[in-house]
Structures are given as C-alpha cells and as structure tokens.
Amino acid sequence: MSAHGKPYVREVSRYRWFLRSPRYMRYMVREVTCVFIALHALVLLVGLKRLSEGREAWETFLDNLTAPFGVQLQLLILAFAIYHSMSWFNVTPKAMPVQIGEKFLPGAVIIGAHYAGWFIVSIALLFLAGVF
Amino acid sequence: MEIIKTDVAVLGAGGAGLRAAIALAELRPSLKIALVSKVYPMRSHTCAAEGGAAGVIKSDDSLDHHFHDTVGGGDWLSDQDAVDYFIREAPKELLQLEHWGCPWSREANGSVAVRPFGGMKKQRTWFAADKSGFHILHTLFQTSLKHPSIQRFDEYYVTDLVVEDGHCRGFTAVEMRSGQMKFIRANAVIIASGGAGRMFPFTTNGAIKTGDGMALAYRAGVPLKDMEFVQYHPTGLPNTGTLLTEACRGEGGILVNKNGRRFLQDYGMGPETPVGQPVLKTMELGPRDRVSQAFWHEQKKGNMVPTRWGDCMMLDLRHLGEQKIDERLPLVRDMASSYLGVDPVTDPVPVRPVVHYMMGGIDTDIKAATSVKGLYAAGECACVSINGANRLGSNSLTELLVFGRRAALSALEYLDNGTGTANESAITVGADDAQARLRELFSRSNGSETIAGLRKEMMATMEENAGIYRSGEGLEKACATLAGLRERFARIELHDKTNVYNTDLLQAMELGAMLDCAEAVTVSALERRESRGAHQRLDFTARDDQQYLRHSLARYRGAQPPEIGYSDVVITRSPPGVRDYSGEKSAGEKSAGEQK
Amino acid sequence: MSERIVELEVLRFNPETDAEPRFQRYSVPCMNEWVVLDALNHVKETMDPTLSYRWSCHMAVCGSCGMMINGEPKLACKAFLREYDGVIRVEPLAHFPIQRDLVTVIDDFVTKLKRVKPYLIPKQDQPVEAGEFKQSPAELKKYKQYTLCINCMLCYAACPEYGLVPKFIGPAAISLAHRYNEDSRDGGREQRQQEIASNEGVWECSFVGACSEVCPEHVDPAGALQQVKIKSTVDWYQEHLLPGSKK
Numbered sequence: 001m002s003a004h005g006k007p008y009v010r011e012v013s014r015y016r017w018f019l020r021s022p023r024y025m026r027y028m029v030r031e032v033t034c035v036f037i038a039l040h041a042l043v044l045l046v047g048l049k050r051l052s053e054g055r056e057a058w059e060t061f062l063d064n065l066t067a068p069f070g071v072q073l074q075l076l077i078l079a080f081a082i083y084h085s086m087s088w089f090n091v092t093p094k095a096m097p098v099q100i101g102e103k104f105l106p107g108a109v110i111i112g113a114h115y116a117g118w119f120i121v122s123i124a125l126l127f128l129a130g131v132f
Numbered sequence: 133m134e135i136i137k138t139d140v141a142v143l144g145a146g147g148a149g150l151r152a153a154i155a156l157a158e159l160r161p162s163l164k165i166a167l168v169s170k171v172y173p174m175r176s177h178t179c180a181a182e183g184g185a186a187g188v189i190k191s192d193d194s195l196d197h198h199f200h201d202t203v204g205g206g207d208w209l210s211d212q213d214a215v216d217y218f219i220r221e222a223p224k225e226l227l228q229l230e231h232w233g234c235p236w237s238r239e240a241n242g243s244v245a246v247r248p249f250g251g252m253k254k255q256r257t258w259f260a261a262d263k264s265g266f267h268i269l270h271t272l273f274q275t276s277l278k279h280p281s282i283q284r285f286d287e288y289y290v291t292d293l294v295v296e297d298g299h300c301r302g303f304t305a306v307e308m309r310s311g312q313m314k315f316i317r318a319n320a321v322i323i324a325s326g327g328a329g330r331m332f333p334f335t336t337n338g339a340i341k342t343g344d345g346m347a348l349a350y351r352a353g354v355p356l357k358d359m360e361f362v363q364y365h366p367t368g369l370p371n372t373g374t375l376l377t378e379a380c381r382g383e384g385g386i387l388v389n390k391n392g393r394r395f396l397q398d399y400g401m402g403p404e405t406p407v408g409q410p411v412l413k414t415m416e417l418g419p420r421d422r423v424s425q426a427f428w429h430e431q432k433k434g435n436m437v438p439t440r441w442g443d444c445m446m447l448d449l450r451h452l453g454e455q456k457i458d459e460r461l462p463l464v465r466d467m468a469s470s471y472l473g474v475d476p477v478t479d480p481v482p483v484r485p486v487v488h489y490m491m492g493g494i495d496t497d498i499k500a501a502t503s504v505k506g507l508y509a510a511g512e513c514a515c516v517s518i519n520g521a522n523r524l525g526s527n528s529l530t531e532l533l534v535f536g537r538r539a540a541l542s543a544l545e546y547l548d549n550g551t552g553t554a555n556e557s558a559i560t561v562g563a564d565d566a567q568a569r570l571r572e573l574f575s576r577s578n579g580s581e582t583i584a585g586l587r588k589e590m591m592a593t594m595e596e597n598a599g600i601y602r603s604g605e606g607l608e609k610a611c612a613t614l615a616g617l618r619e620r621f622a623r624i625e626l627h628d629k630t631n632v633y634n635t636d637l638l639q640a641m642e643l644g645a646m647l648d649c650a651e652a653v654t655v656s657a658l659e660r661r662e663s664r665g666a667h668q669r670l671d672f673t674a675r676d677d678q679q680y681l682r683h684s685l686a687r688y689r690g691a692q693p694p695e696i697g698y699s700d701v702v703i704t705r706s707p708p709g710v711r712d713y714s715g716e717k718s719a720g721e722k723s724a725g726e727q728k
Numbered sequence: 729m730s731e732r733i734v735e736l737e738v739l740r741f742n743p744e745t746d747a748e749p750r751f752q753r754y755s756v757p758c759m760n761e762w763v764v765l766d767a768l769n770h771v772k773e774t775m776d777p778t779l780s781y782r783w784s785c786h787m788a789v790c791g792s793c794g795m796m797i798n799g800e801p802k803l804a805c806k807a808f809l810r811e812y813d814g815v816i817r818v819e820p821l822a823h824f825p826i827q828r829d830l831v832t833v834i835d836d837f838v839t840k841l842k843r844v845k846p847y848l849i850p851k852q853d854q855p856v857e858a859g860e861f862k863q864s865p866a867e868l869k870k871y872k873q874y875t876l877c878i879n880c881m882l883c884y885a886a887c888p889e890y891g892l893v894p895k896f897i898g899p900a901a902i903s904l905a906h907r908y909n910e911d912s913r914d915g916g917r918e919q920r921q922q923e924i925a926s927n928e929g930v931w932e933c934s935f936v937g938a939c940s941e942v943c944p945e946h947v948d949p950a951g952a953l954q955q956v957k958i959k960s961t962v963d964w965y966q967e968h969l970l971p972g973s974k975k
Contacts, residue, residue, distance in 0.1 A: 005632065005743025007825035007833045012891040021799065024888060027936045091937065094951030095958060102869045172838070174879045175782075175790045230860045233848030233911060235868060235875050242862030266789055267875065274846045274904070286838070309827055338784035371761060374787040467787060470806065471761070584773035628778040630744050633828035635772075635780040 030087045036080035043077070089114040133304075133567055134314045138166040138283070140543050141302060141318035143290055143345055145169035146176030147265070147529065148511030149324035150272035151225075151536030152543075157279035159544055166316055168285040168305060170340065170638075173273045177326055177338045178532065181265025182377030182463060183249060184257035185529035187222035190246055193254040195219050200706060202527060205251040205419050206491075206520020207665035208681065208708040209358065209701055214498045214516045216704070218527075218534050225533035226258050234271040235260050237460075247460075248382040248412050249526045251419035251713070255412070257526040262377050262463045268529055285316070289638055290344065292566035293321065293352040293507070294559055299552050300507035301559045303348070304566035308638070311631025313570055315563040319551045320506045320543040323349055324536060327490040327512040329362075330642075331650040333591040335487040336368050336375035345513045347645035349494040350652065354502045355685035355697070357515040359492035359649065360657035360667045363523055364424035364600055368486030370441035372471055376464050376483060378525040381416040383460055384408040385449045387423070388480070389435040395445075399426040403715045408451045411715060418713040421522040421666040424485035428600045437482060444482035453477075485600060489528060491519045491666065492656070495685060495699075500539035506551055508542050510535035517683060520701075521665020573640070579625020583639045586624070590617055590643075590650055598654050603670045607658040614651045615693055621647055622691070652686040652694050659696045660684055677708050734758045734767055735815040738779065741826050749826060751817075752776075758809055764818060765793055765804035768830075781830035788944055791880035794821045795830055801885035801942045822885040823894075837881055840897050843923050844905035849916025867912040874907035874952055876945040883939035883949050889932055896932040897924065899939035899949035906952040909959075917959075925960040933957070 018024040043065075050061035064070050092114060093107035126132065140156055142149045145167050153167045169176070188198050198219040203210050226244075230236055236244045237259050249257040260267035276282055287308040294301050294315070302317040325345025329337030350356050366387070367376040381387070386407055389395045394415065397404045401418040405411045416423070427445055430436055436443035449457060449464075454477045457465050461476075468474045468481045493515040500508045500516070511532045518531060593613040597606035621644060628636035662676035663669050681701055686694040734756045741749040754775060756767045765783055772779050782792040786805045793804040796819040798812065809816075824832035854861065883899040890896045905924045909917040923929055933953045940950040966973060 007743065007827050008741055008749055009825045010822070012823070012888075014892065017888050017892065023886075023938050023941060024936070027888075027938070031934075091935065091950075091954075094940070094948060095954035097951065097955070099866065099870055102866045104869075171782075171784065171792070172834070172879075175784050175792045177784065177790070179789050179878075180785045180787060224856060227856045227860055231848070231850070231854070231856055233908065233913065235872060235911075236860075238863055238865050238868055240865060242864045242867075244860050263789070263876075266878075270875070275848075277842045277845075278847050309833075338786065338790060340784045372786055374785070463789075470808070471787075473761075582773075582777060584777065588773075630742055630778075632743050633780050633831050636777045639777075 030084070033080040033084035033087070036077045037084060040077045040081060043074075085118065133563060134312070136166065136285075136314055136316050137164075138316060138318045139164045139547060140320045140322065141166040141168055141316045142322045142324060143168055143303065143348075144176070144324035144326060144511070144513070145173035145273075145284070146324060146326055146511065147178040147268055147272060147532030148536035148539075149176075149322070150269070150276050151533050152322045152324060152510060152540040153282045154272065154276050154279065155537045155540035156544065157276075157281050159540070161279075161281055163281060163544075165282045166285060166318060167276070167282050168288050168290060168316060170287060170289045170308070170344070172286045173276070173284070174270060175340070176269060177341055178269040178529070179266045180336065180338060180375060181268075181529055182262045182375060183379040183382070184247060184259030184264045184526045185226055185268065185533070186249065186252065186256050186524070186526040187226040187258060187530055188219065188256050189223050189226070189244065189258070190255065193256050197253050198222070198256060201252050201413075202518065202524055203520070203706045204709065204711050205524040206518070206522055207675065207711060208677070208703070208706070209361075209520030209664060209683070210518050211498065211516060211702040212704040212706060213702045214518050217498055218518045218531065221534040221537075222530045225530060225537065229268060229271055229533065232271050232275045235267055237261060247379060248410060248417060249524070250378050250381065250417050250423070251413060251524040252526075253413050257382070259379065261459075262379055262461045265529055268532075288314070289641060290348060291570060291641065292562075293348050294562040294566070295352050295504055295507075296555055296559045296562060297552070299505045299554070300352070301554055301562070304563050306570070306637070308633050311634055311637075313567050317559070319554070320546055321508070322500075322539045322543055323494060323507070323509040323513055324511045324539070325513045327493070328646055328649040329487045329490065331590060331646045331653070332362075332487040332594050334368065334373040334484075334595070336365055336373060337487070342642035342646050343513075343649035344642065344645045345509070346493055347648045349502060349504075349507065349509060350648060350686070350688045352504060352507070353688065354504055354507065355495045355687050356649070356652045356694075357492055357495040357683050357685055357699075358517055358521070358656070359490070359652040359686055360660055360684060361491035361521050361665060362487060362598070362653065363420055363489040363491060363666050364485040365488035366420055366423040366427060366485050367447055367483040368488070369467065369471055370439060370444050370482055370484050373486045374467060374471070375488070376447065376467065376481070377461070378420070380447060380449060380461060380464055381410065383456065384410050384452055385416065385447055387416055388446050388448060389430050390437045391435065395430050395435065396423060396426050399429065401426070401713045405715065414713055414715040419522055419524060419711070420488075422713060424600050425668060427485050439482050441482075442484065444484045446480035447476075447483045448480040449476040450478065450480070489523055491515065491517070491521065491523050492653070495683075499542045500535050501542050506543075506546055508539040510539040515683075521667060573637075574626060574629055576623070576625040579623065581620055581624050582627070583624065583636065583643050586617055586621055587639075587643050587646070590614065590647060594650055594653075598657060601668045601670050602657055604658065604661075607654055610654040611651065611658060611693060614647060614654055618647045618651065619691065648688070655693050656684045656686050656696055681708060731757050731759060732809075734809055736767055736771065737815050737817045738768075738771075738830070739819040739826075740779070740829050742828055760810060762809050763805050764795075764797055764802075764807040764809065764816065767809065768804060768818070779830075780828050789878055791878035794880040794882050794885065795819065796822055796885065801882035803880060803882070803944050806944060821881060823887070823891045824881070824884070834881060836894065837879075837884060837898070837901070840901040841879070841904065844897065844901050845916060845920050845923070846901070846904040846908060848908060848911065848914050849919060850913055851915030861913040863912055870912070871907050871910035873947055874903050874910065877904060877947050877949075878945055880944065882942045882944065886938035886942040888936055888938065889934060893932055895928050897929050899953065902929060902956060903947055903949040903952040906956055909956075921960065921963070924956055925963070930956045930960065
C-alpha cells in the first residue's frame with residue numbers, strides 16, 4: 001500500500017445497518033415474517049400434543065384458540081404468513097426464469113401461477129377439513 | 133525510484149492493448165508482460181463504441197469489396213498493402229473473439245449476423261446489439277484474466293518513454309494512488325493509448341481520450357502522421373456530445389432538416405431511397421465525412437433546426453418500430469430518453485456532428501513498428517495507415533484486433549532477434565530526468581493560470597478554426613493560439629500539490645499531451661493545401677493528388693511548432709478515383725459486380 | 729438558458745493531511761438538464777481543482793463514476809439534477825475504502841472478478857478456422873442480460889451482506905460467472921462452482937435484492953445468484969442421490 005497515508009475504511013453498524021434505507025427495512029420485515037411462520041408451526045405442534053393428551057386437553061386448546069387473544073394472535077400470524085408468501089412469490093420469476101424461444105415468460109404469469117396454485121391447495125385443504 | 137523489470141510493456145488496456153497482451157501471453161507463456169493503463173481496463177473508451185466491427189464473412193461479400201470500400205472511403209490516402217493485410221486478417225480476428233465468448237448478435241440459423249454500415253458496399257459489420265465495443269472490450273478483458281503472465285498496472289499515468297541509442301527501453305509512470313513515479317524497464321513497448329478527441333469541446337470521446345501515447349512517441353522523435361484528419365461522427369447528442377451509433381442509419385434511420393427534407397440527396401448522396409430501406413453506400417449510409425460536411429453546408433443555408441444546444445439535424449427512427457429499436461438499438465433509446473428527454477420511438481432525435489476519431493497518429497509501418505526500435509503502436513493512437521483521410525465506421529474496432537496482434541508479433545520478433553546492448557546507466561539517467569521534470573512541475577510557484585482555463589482556450593480555437601471546414605486564416609490563428617498556450621502551459625503551477633490520486637496533476641499532464649497533439653493537427657492542416665476526406669479547406673477545395681497524395685509527418689521540435697514532412701502512400705491495385713456515393717453509380721457498380 | 733444554483737455537499741478526504749473525511753459545500757450554477765457529474769466537473773474547472781473523482785464516458789457504459797448520491801448508489805453521469813431537491817450529498821461508493829475524496833480502492837472487486845474464472849471455457853475445442861460456434865438467438869438471449877454488467881460496483885455498495893461480510897464474493901462477480909455458465913458455448917460451470925457455490929459465494933447471499941434495484945444496466949444480479957443457488961442445490965442432490973451421473 002501507499003506510504004503516504006492509508007485509505008479510510010467506513011465502518012458499517014452491525015446491528016443498525018438496516019435503518020440506513022427503506023429498502024433495507026422492507027427486507028427486514030420480509031425476514032421477520034419467518035418468526036411468525038415459526039410461531040404458527042409452534043401453535044400447530046402444541047395442538048398436536050394437546051390432541052394426543054385426550055378430549056379435555058384438546059377442547060381447552062380450542063377454547064384458547066377461539067378466545068379474543070387467540071384470534072388476534074392467529075390473525076397476526078396469518079397476516080405475516082400472507083406477506084411472507086406474497087414476497088416470495090414476487091421474486092420467483094428472478095430465481096426461475098422461463099424462456100420460451102427468444103422471450104421470457106412475463107413475471108406476472110409465473111407469479112400468477114403461484115397464486116393460482118396456492119388458491120387451489122387452500123380450497124382443497126378447506127374441503128378436506130370439512131369447511132364445505 | 134522503484135524499477136519494475138518486464139519483457140514487454142503495453143501502454144493502454146483498451147481493445148488494442150488487451151489484444152496485444154493476450155497475443156503475447158498465448159504465443160510465449162514465459163514472457164513477462166506489463167499491461168499499464170491510466171484507468172482500469174474496463175473503463176477504456178473502446179467500451180463506448182457501439183455499431184460493430186467489419187470483417188468479410190458472408191457469401192455475397194469478398195475481400196476485394198472490403199478493400200475497395202476502405203481505400204475509397206479513405207480518399208486514397210490509405211496504404212493499400214496495409215489495407216490488404218487488414219481485410220485479410222479481419223475475419224480471423226472476429227472469429228477468434230467469438231471463440232473467446234463475444235456475444236455477437238446472431239441470425240436465426242446460429243451464424244453471426246452482420247449489419248449495413250456507412251460507406252460499405254456489402255453488409256459486413258459484425259455487431260453485438262448496439263454495444264459492440266463494450267462487448268469486445270469486456271470479452272478481451274475477461275479473456276486476459278486467463279493469463280497469469282499478464283501483470284497489470286492499473287491507474288498508472290505514463291510520463292515519458294525512455295529511449296537510449298535509438299532503442300525504447302521502457303517508460304516512467306506515476307502510480308496514481310501513491311503519487312510515486314516508477315520506472316517500467318522493458319525491452320519492447322507497445323503503445324495502445326487511443327486518440328485525442330478531447331482537444332475539441334464537442335466529442336463522443338470520454339474524458340480519458342487525451343492523446344497521451346501519441347504525445348509520448350512524438351516527443352521521443354516518432355513523427356505523428358496525418359494528424360489533420362479528424363473525423364466527425366454525424367450523429368452525436370447535441371448537449372453531451374455522446375455517440376448515437378451509425379447503426380441507427382444502418383437499420384434504416386433517416387436524417388432530415390427543418391423542412392423535413394432528407395437533405396443528403398442534395399450533396400451527391402442521392403437519389404432518395406425509400407424510408408426504412410437503406411441502400412448501402414448512399415444517402416444516410418454515405419461515409420461520415422460527407423454526411424458531416426453536408427450538415428455544415430445545410431447549417432450555413434439556415435436549414436438546420438435551432439435548439440437550445442445549437443443547430444441540429446433530426447434523426448428519425450420512428451418507422452423502425454418499438455420492437456426493432458429495443459432489440460437492435462436499446463442503448464440509443466436509453467440515451468436519447470435520459471439525456472435529451474426524447475423517445476426515438478415516438479419523436480425524431482436532434483443530433484449534430486461531433487468529433488469522434490483521429491485517423492492520424494503515431495507513424496507506424498505495416499507491422500505496427502515505429503522509427504524507434506522496440507517501440508510499436510496499434511489502435512487509434514497509431515496511423516498505419518489503413519483509414520487514410522476518412523475512416524469507415526466499424527473498421528476501427530477490427531483495427532484494434534488486427535494491429536494489436538500484429539504489434540505483439542513484431543515485439544516478439546524483435547525480442548527474439550536481440551534488442552541490442554543496453555547501456556543501463558544511460559537508461560537510468562533517462563528515467564531520472566523524467567523524475568526531475570515531475571519534481572520541477574510540483575515545485576513551481578506564482579502561477580496564475582488554471583488547467584481548465586488553458587484547456588478551454590485550446591478547445592475553443594480547435595472548434596472554431598480546425599472544425600469540419602477549415603481556412604488558411606483560421607488555421608494560422610489556431611497555430612498561433614496553440615503555440616501561445618504551450619508556452620503558458622510550460623509555466624503552469626499545480627493547484628493541488630499532494631501525492632495521493634492527484635487529478636490536478638493528471639489533468640495537467642493530459643493537457644500537455646493534448647496541446648502537443650493539437651499543434652500537430654493544426655500545423656499539418658495548414659500545410660495540406662487541398663481538401664481530402666475529413667480535411668476540408670474553404671481556400672483549397674479540390675483534392676490535389678499531384679502534390680498531396682502523401683502522408684503528412686509532423687516532427688516534434690520542442691517549444692517550436694512541429695516540422696512537417698511528407699511520405700509516399702502505398703498504392704497497389706486501386707489507383708486514385710472519384711468517391712461516388714450517389715445511388716445511380718452504386719447501382720451501376722452493383723450490377724457490374726453481379727455480372728462477375 | 730435556464731440555470732439553477734445547486735448546493736453540493738461533497739465528501740473530501742486526503743490521507744496525507746486528513747485523519748478523517750469531512751464535507752465541503754459548493755454552490756454550483758447548473759443547467760437544468762445537467763447530471764451530478766456535470767456539476768462536479770463545473771466545481772473542478774471553476775472552483776476547486778483539487779477535487780478528485782473518476783469519470784470518463786458520460787454515457788453509463790464505462791462504469792467509472794459510481795458514487796453515493798443522497799445515500800443511494802448511482803452513476804454520477806446518470807443522476808439527473810432535476811430529480812433532486814435541496815442539498816445533494818455526494819460521497820464515495822459505500823463498502824469500499826476511500827483513497828482520496830470520491831475515489832475508492834476497488835482492489836477487492838478486481839481480485840474477486842478474477843477468482844470466478846470469467847472467461848469462456850469452451851465445451852468443445854474448435855479451431856478458429858472452423859468458423860464460429862453456432863449459437864441461436866434464443867441461446868444468446870438466455871445469458872445476454874448478464875453480459876451487460878459495466879463493473880460499476882453500485883451493487884456492492886448496495887449489498888448489506890458485502891458491507892458486513894467483506895469476504896463475500898458479491899453480486900457482479902458471481903453474475904459474471906453465471907453469464908458464462910449460461911452461455912451455450914461454455915463447459916466450465918464445474919470449474920467455477922468451487923468459487924461461487926461456496927460460503928463466500930452464493931451462500932452468503934440472503935436475497936436482499938438491493939443489488940438488482942440499483943443496477944443501472946438491469947443485469948439483475950440477485951436473479952443470477954438465486955439461479956446459481958438452485959443449480960448448486962440440484963447439483964448437491966444429484967451428487968448424493970445419483971452418484972456418478974453427469975451434471
């Protein structure tokens with residue numbers, strides 16, 4: 001390196017870097033949704049356990065789920081889960097470009113296919129669950 | 133001063149420099165190669181070239197056609213043996229580039245595509261969308277990374293060639309990041325440093341095109357050849373001067389004046405061809421010098437469109453349609469939209485001729501060798517000459533490859549045959565002198581000028597007196613102004629006297645190079661009392677083959693203006709004729725060709 | 729001719745005289761259609777010749793003039809003054825050491841570029857005399873956008889991963905490797921995998937996507953990196969579930 005003074009290195013804050021721009025904040029919100037997905041998985045696991053513990057435990061679990069706090073929690077989890085899915089759907093065309101001849105399939109088509117698939121699977125599950 | 137020992141030093145890492153370095157590395161892997169550039173290689177101005185590179189490849193074309201197009205385009209000032217070599221090597225070089233991964237645009241069947249270009253009878257311009265130079269440069273740069281024997285010195289500004297006993301023994305350079313001068317001790321040097329368009333105020337050239345290598349060779353005693361021939365590119369953006377490729381016209385774009393008339397037909401390039409169906413070598417596909425000159429005449433008649441940036445002609449691409457423009461001319465659309473606020477899909481684009489290329493440069497022979505042993509030159513900085521008095525578009529990118537490689541071959545031959553006995557102490561004195569000169573520049577005080585001020589004055593006189601049309605009176609004024617500027621420059625004081633990345637120093641050295649080159653341009657232009665190709669005189673309007681079918685050679689004389697001498701042009705099979713870009717003649721020629 | 733006075737707040741740093749960078753204010757008379765680079769040139773030519781920065785082509789193809797303009801990585805030649813109100817803060821490109829004023833040290837990038845073997849490694853050897861490798865327009869389209877990188881390093885300035893983990897090879901270098909991997913003439917993907925499918929390569933990327941947002945040439949490096957991730961994952965499964973099969 002040069003003998004005439006060293007280049008200056010600008011430090012990047014390890015814990016507050018994402019506060020620097022709205023772009024980074026949006027990224028962190030996307031990442032944070034995984035916490036809620038994990039929460040949802042936890043609720044399911046607890047539910048399974050309660051189911052294995054017999055009728056009373058299961059019904060207490062359901063009561064908790066339908067109580068105001070339980071409903072709010074599930075709505076919150078649902079909101080983040082939807083945002084999680086949406087944000088990932090939106091980037092799939094970049095990760096999986098589909099080329100037909102000299103043109104690429106428009107991103108909207110690929111994203112639309114994901115939403116369509118989501119919709120179909122959701123309806124199927126609801127059907128299996130006896131909702132209709 | 134640190135001494136860096138190497139076998140061959142390449143000065144400039146654009147298309148020609150990289151091609152030379154790769155050639156050396158491939159031919160002789162044990163060779164130590166120093167690739168020295170004042171910028172990182174990907175910044176070299178080769179990246180801005182857009183249209184393409186010419187090489188005979190299609191079955192309807194022939195080497196003969198390329199030969200005649202080039203020689204005629206050069207107004208018979210091209211050395212025909214060199215042109216022969218050039219056109220022969222061209223297809224091989226372009227194929228080699230393809231083998232190195234260059235993303236040439238393709239035809240449906242997978243073979244490389246070619247497009248029409250100005251002054252060419254047949255389609256032979258290979259292209260990569262409208263960023264051909266960019267792709268060529270990056271292909272070469274990335275390929276050069278394969279070779280560990282190529283050692284790069286990025287952001288080193290070369291200050292002096294060290295010549296001892298008629299042999300080039302390397303050069304001194306300032307390392308920008310430290311401000312330290314280093315001596316690159318090589319036994320062969322290839323200069324590939326580009327042109328000097330920045331001596332003019334309106335140019336397609338980037339900031340770095342300041343004639344550094346031309347000045348180095350010039351000061352070391354090598355003549356600068358044909359410097360008066362400066363090419364104007366007809367379609368530059370009127371505010372920034374940046375380039376809108378000739379391919380706009382190759383794809384069918386038309387040029388109109390304020391009355392909507394395709395005025396080129398009034399200047400020997402008619403008859404008018406159908407819109408969107410260009411006929412090679414006529415109308416908008418005429419050669420650059422003729423098209424720029426037509427603009428000048430129309431402007432004098434008051435037929436150009438006045439805009440806030442001056443008079444312009446309109447480049448109309450609307451009939452091409454959005455799809456074709458996005459596929460073949462995407463950069464053009466982006467630039468017109470961003471910098472002018474005009475979308476070529478919906479509106480005509482105002483353009484004007486801007487300085488683009490220097491046909492002249494370091495005098496080399498057909499093997500890229502100069503009069504100094506061990507010193508070679510290739511690319512825009514050199515003048516072989518294949519381009520003569522006017523270059524055809526898309527010959528230059530090919531020239532980089534052909535002569536970049538040729539210079540490498542010559543350098544290798546020279547090294548193999550013995551480079552003479554070097555007097556190391558005399559050589560060191562040469563390097564130390566360069567160091568002393570640099571120190572002296574730093575030590576000056578009481579200066580009242582600025583680099584920018586002197587530069588502006590230089591540009592103003594070049595624009596006014598050495599433009600598309602010149603006169604004896606104007607050129608004399610320019611010569612006097614430049615002599616004065618050179619004298620004032622010799623006394624300039626730096627505003628920035630620090631060491632680390634001192635761009636005041638950089639711009640000072642660049643200005644010094646430009647002033648020397650500019651003086652070579654104006655004095656050569658004054659002495660050439662004829663009109664030929666890109667050099668047009670209002671006081672000598674005819675071409676004078678009797679007196680001036682020769683190359684001008686400008687020889688450096690220190691503070692004095694250069695001495696101008698002449699050398700013969702090599703004529704082999706194309707005796708000087710008339711350059712005819714009218715449609716009728718072309719049609720006649722075409723049918724004659726078909727009959728063969 | 730229309731003019732406006734633009735206030736520029738420019739970072740200055742000279743390692744010989746300064747322990748730390750400082751800001752310098754310039755009031756610059758500008759034309760409306762100018763870009764930040766034009767304003768900087770005006771400063772250097774008429775007010776302060778000591779200001780150092782890189783530039784050349786003024787048409788967004790050489791990649792020299794990358795800077796932080798109001799905190800965003802941009803090419804100074806494409807940052808139009810008309811898009812800014814108030815004081816414009818100009819700083820050197822983030823995540824690179826500052827050499828002098830707006831000039832950064834880009835050695836790290838240059839080294840990484842070389843590591844990924846960014847050159848054609850042909851599938852089959854074919855002498856030049858045999859003519860060009862055939863490549864259909866569709867095959868060209870497949871990798872075309874990844875050839876457009878001008879090495880401006882705006883993506884490195886935008887990438888928070890590179891900012892926090894300097895050993896990350898980074899968007900542009902990996903995208904260039906991907907460009908060759910996708911070129912129908914190339915057979916060198918395996919050779920490049922060692923560098924790019926490593927912890928310093930794509931696996932350091934968490935798909936923030938900032939790189940693609942700032943890229944002036946629309947190369948979409950984020951897309952390239954995710955595609956490399958998918959291919960590398962498929963490789964891994966193939967290797968472990970079907971050992972001995974050709975990739």
